[in-house]
Amino acid sequence: MRPARLWKHPLTALGVIGTALTFALTAAPKVPAAPAPEPLAAAAAVTHEAENATVSRGLVESNHAGYTGTGFVNYENAGGSYVQWTVNAAQAGRATLTLRYANGTTANRPMDISVNGTLAADERAFNGTGSWTSWSKATVTADLRAGANTIRATATTANGGPNVDHLAVDTAPTSAGTPVAVNGQLEVCGTKLCNQYGKPVQLRGMSTHGLQWYSQCVTSGSLGALATDWNADVLRISMYIQEGGYETDPRGFTDKVHSIIEQATAHGMYAIVDWHMLSPGDPHHNLSRAKTFFTEIAQRHRSKNNLLFEIANEPSGVSWSRIKSYAEQLVPVIRQHDPDTPILVGTRAWSSLGVSEGSNESEVVNNPVNAANIMYTFHFYAASHRDEYLNTLSRAADRLPVFVTEFGTQDYAGEGTNDFTMSQRYLDLMASKKISWVNWNYSDDHRSGAVFKTGTCDNNGPWTGTAALKPAGVWVRDRVRAPDSFSTG
Numbered sequence: 001m002r003p004a005r006l007w008k009h010p011l012t013a014l015g016v017i018g019t020a021l022t023f024a025l026t027a028a029p030k031v032p033a034a035p036a037p038e039p040l041a042a043a044a045a046v047t048h049e050a051e052n053a054t055v056s057r058g059l060v061e062s063n064h065a066g067y068t069g070t071g072f073v074n075y076e077n078a079g080g081s082y083v084q085w086t087v088n089a090a091q092a093g094r095a096t097l098t099l100r101y102a103n104g105t106t107a108n109r110p111m112d113i114s115v116n117g118t119l120a121a122d123e124r125a126f127n128g129t130g131s132w133t134s135w136s137k138a139t140v141t142a143d144l145r146a147g148a149n150t151i152r153a154t155a156t157t158a159n160g161g162p163n164v165d166h167l168a169v170d171t172a173p174t175s176a177g178t179p180v181a182v183n184g185q186l187e188v189c190g191t192k193l194c195n196q197y198g199k200p201v202q203l204r205g206m207s208t209h210g211l212q213w214y215s216q217c218v219t220s221g222s223l224g225a226l227a228t229d230w231n232a233d234v235l236r237i238s239m240y241i242q243e244g245g246y247e248t249d250p251r252g253f254t255d256k257v258h259s260i261i262e263q264a265t266a267h268g269m270y271a272i273v274d275w276h277m278l279s280p281g282d283p284h285h286n287l288s289r290a291k292t293f294f295t296e297i298a299q300r301h302r303s304k305n306n307l308l309f310e311i312a313n314e315p316s317g318v319s320w321s322r323i324k325s326y327a328e329q330l331v332p333v334i335r336q337h338d339p340d341t342p343i344l345v346g347t348r349a350w351s352s353l354g355v356s357e358g359s360n361e362s363e364v365v366n367n368p369v370n371a372a373n374i375m376y377t378f379h380f381y382a383a384s385h386r387d388e389y390l391n392t393l394s395r396a397a398d399r400l401p402v403f404v405t406e407f408g409t410q411d412y413a414g415e416g417t418n419d420f421t422m423s424q425r426y427l428d429l430m431a432s433k434k435i436s437w438v439n440w441n442y443s444d445d446h447r448s449g450a451v452f453k454t455g456t457c458d459n460n461g462p463w464t465g466t467a468a469l470k471p472a473g474v475w476v477r478d479r480v481r482a483p484d485s486f487s488t489g
Contacts, residue, residue, distance in 0.1 A: 048085045229463070
């Protein structure tokens with residue numbers, strides 16, 4: 001039985017117990033990215049009013065101000081009620097579907113969004129908007145066929161759906177080229193991560209599981225799907241140091257990371273090189289190893305513009321000053337060979353900005369790492385890490401450059417029931433403040449936090465679509481696929 005990530009701390013991740021089996025990741029030559037669906041011919045978004053669509057178990061009303069057209073659809077309070085539009089496309093390709101809605105309750109009213117009978121978004125969240133006259137938007141990316149397309153928004157709970165005003169269909173390409181082609185070399189500007197034009201960006205993507213256990217989930221096929229089916233911007237390469245990882249075979253694991261960097265680069269994604277120190281929690285324990293590893297990585301990949309270095313995954317049981325000391329010794333070693341790649345520094349208490357050990361972001365704000373072009377990491381698991389953590393992230397992002405390099409929709413163990421409502425609150429906050437994020441994890445581990453069903457990786461897929469995904473995988477894929485708002489001017 002393959003060992004899996006085991007958690008011990010009552011608030012967040014600590015470690016793994018068991019004998020590690022090392023799987024060989026076949027080094028692959030750089031290959032061209034699999035082609036994305038050809039974008040449709042550029043056109044302005046076309047609005048399709050809900051009151052003119054096919055309505056099942058709902059009423060057309062006009063008693064709440066702020067709608068467009070002549071009214072909106074009030075769903076019956078029943079699962080299965082829906083609004084369905086017929087949308088014509090000049091040619092096949094990817095489109096952005098935006099639903100304008102209002103939800104005057106405090107409860108999420110999720111809906112399935114289907115295109116031609118195929119799910120484009122499974123139980124997409126439609127959270128409360130404050131009142132029935134406060135209208136918001138929810139966006140889904142989907143592929144349309146040439147000619148007529150049927151797009152349906154179906155309520156999935158007994159509360160029915162929100163009030164739906166209209167569907168806007170934008171067949172213009174969301175961006176030209178891959179995330180790296182559009183944004184180029186990233187750098188930290190103020191409290192934001194910025195692209196080559198100096199514009200703040202938000203990256204969204206996935207983290208691998210530990211390479212010592214789940215390297216069979218990291219293949220050219222799976223990464224191609226992550227890039228072109230999930231539309232991910234970033235891949236986090238999670239290389240454990242202990243627990244059967246790097247320290248057992250430095251050469252072998254370094255070569256694995258080299259190979260995955262090349263594959264992510266070929267697919268046009270950013271790659272976070274994650275020095276996944278976890279137990280022991282003092283990063284100084286691995287300082288010498290880190291210097292050796294990052295020196296080689298920086299030397300070999302210095303010409304690339306798609307890397308970020310995460311130098312301490314989850315420090316624990318040590319002071320912030322101890323973590324800061326580690327960073328200030330390692331960063332100059334990296335900078336000797338790579339002056340440009342952003343460096344991500346782990347924070348106290350399993351990268352909770354200190355919250356899991358009774359502190360908060362003020363210790364970092366008042367005593368930042370003495371280095372340029374760095375960010376600080378924050379990790380959360382939505383079913384366990386509630387408002388105190390959310391509020392800390394919100395405050396910290398106003399004072400510090402923060403990157404959420406790991407989160408899950410489950411409890412601190414990466415398992416149990418998904419809390420999509422709390423997860424969406426985090427995602428809404430991160431979208432509003434352009435905080436980049438990476439979800440844990442892109443594997444078929446048996447826990448609910450792994451996106452693929454058990455056995456998917458051993459069977460080499462299927463990697464695309466939702467058939468092989470667990471509920472958390474369907475949910476996070478939908479949010480990774482949401483259109484980017486990268487700016488070039």
